Amino acid sequence: MSRIVRPLARLPWRRLKTDYLDLNRVISKHGYNDYAQEYLGKPAPEGIRLLKAKLDVMIDGEARGFRYMLLRDACKCNLCVDEHSKQRKFRTADISPVIVPRDVQWDGKKLRIKWSTDIEGWGPDHVSHYDVAMFKDHRANPPRSDTGTMRRRFLWDKKSMKESQYWVSYEDYMNDETAFVKSMRHLALMGIIFVKDIPDSREMVEKIATKMGPLRNTFYGPTWDVRSVPEAKNVAYTNVSLAPGFQLLHCLENSCDGAIADLVRWRQPERFEDLTKLHLNYEYNHKEHIYNNSWPVLETEDGDPKSRIVHVNYSPPFQAPIISDEHIHKHWSEYRRALVAFASEIERPYNVFQLKLNPGECVIFENRRVLHARNQFNTEQGNRWLAGAYVDEDAVLSTFRKCRNAQYHTWHWTRVLGPRKAPRAAGEGEATAEDHGTE
């Protein structure tokens, strides 16, 4: 092997951006056998190379390698996946480790494969079809797409939220599908929306929630009340030991003084990286319900502090001791500084959006993105009654995707205030609502 070729040949194929004929020459000159003749009895179609246990496909000028076993595993034809239930009819372990293609067709967009040594019970008529899109990201709701768990979000502060808070009437939210798609688009990007003109009934919070997904039941019940009457086990609006995805609060009565919710968006704290490492404990420890859990204050994509923020887990009222954690003892001075920086950033006036919910209004927010709190109430002069509910994140992401699929144009072209007026945080680009996403 010459000195010039050696480093090139060691690169994974998917990183080689080169003309395919050159790639063929490099491969054959340096001992990679072409198995097309052996497996197919003829040369492979243009853009395809058959190796011993995998197949290389040229996609957008780039060679991507796929093992035969995993290609076979990915087949979604009607023989492999039930048409109605969408359930698989085979197990990955059923696939022979020596499975290879006996026929391959490729037109640059679609790949068709017939197999030798296919799974027992699969006859010679079985053909696997693959679309080029599925090689890029095969997942039903790709995490980095605009409906996924790691979707791009708009950053906002007090000023931009005052200008851009999104309100939808109960009637439109429930009965106008385009208005609902717009609401979900705002929720996906901003993490918070408001519903108004809600009929005066305790049943409404359930109706609003189940439009997004099934209620997440907890030990508080499928829905719950927050009243001004002090209770020992009050919900206090949040529960990080449960950590449900989305939360609703419907105001049924509010005649007290004072704002009802402080909705906080944070700027990137100086100690950001420490906050991705610091795991705080949370607990709910009563006689009938004993929950505990531990979460990093900031969860980033793949745990990479330079990557997107996925969740924020911060709820001082539910915190539990961390005294038995040696790692925290050892790094306490850094962690303490990080927590203080984070807490003071949250409370800066320009980061705090306050709003008093009136009767007939409901706030829907992403529970582990928008930090929320309430001010002191003056309940001597009035009453306060909120009804709350949770919906799981998975269910809401599914609704986002469903909305996007049903009304693609509305989803992508809904105007949402861009980050031009909002503070910037690291790792977030200049996103606008007009962007068409990546998938």
Ligand SMILES: [Zn+2]
């Ligand atoms: Zn199949």
